[in-house]
Amino acid sequence: MEFMTLIEEMEKIIEKSPHIPLTGRVFLDGDLFLDYLDRLRTALPEEVRQAQWIRQEKERLLEEARLKAQSLLAEAEKRAEMMAGENELVRKARAQASEIMARAQRLAEEMKAGALSYADGLLGQLEASLNQALTQVRQGRQELQAYPAGGSAGREAAAATPEKTETQERR
Secondary structure, three states, rough: HHHHHHHHHHHHHHHHHOOOOOOOEEEEHHHHHHHHHHHHHHHHHHHHHHHHHHHHHHHHHHHHHHHHHHHHHHHHHHHHHOOOOOEEEEHHHHHHHHHHHHHHHHHHHHHHHHHOOOOOOOOHHHHHHHHHHHHHHHHHHHHHHHOOOOOOHHHHHHHHHHHHHHHHHHH
C-alpha cells in the first residue's frame, strides 16, 4: 500500500529533522514535505479505486447469489410440475419443491450476508486506514501552521495556505 509507505517516510523525515530545543518543534524542508504531500494525493486515488472494486465485487456476488437462487427455484418448479400426475406424487413434489425453495432462499441469504460482511469488513479496514492517514496529515499541517514563519512574507504565505487547503478539502 503506497499510501501507508509515504506516510511512514514522512514520519521518518520528521523524526530525523533537527529539533528546536525546549519547543518540541522541528525544522523541515518545506519543498520535500510538499513533494510528499503531492505523492500522497496521487496515491489516494488508488485507495478510492480499491473501494470501488470492493463495491463492484459485492454487487457481483449478490447478483451471482440471486441467479443461483433463481436457478434453484426454476429447478424446483420444473420438478414439481413433472410430479403432478397423481395425488401422492403431487403432494411429495410440493413438499420437495418447498424444501428446495427454502434451501435456495437460505443459500441466497447466506451468500448475500457473506458478501455484505466481506465488503463491509474491507470497507471498514479501508476507512480506518484513510482516517488514520487523514489524522496524521492534519497533525502535520497543524504543526506546520504552528511553526513560526520567518519574515512577513512567510506569515502571508502561511495565512494563505490554510484557506487554499480548506478549499481543497471541501472538494
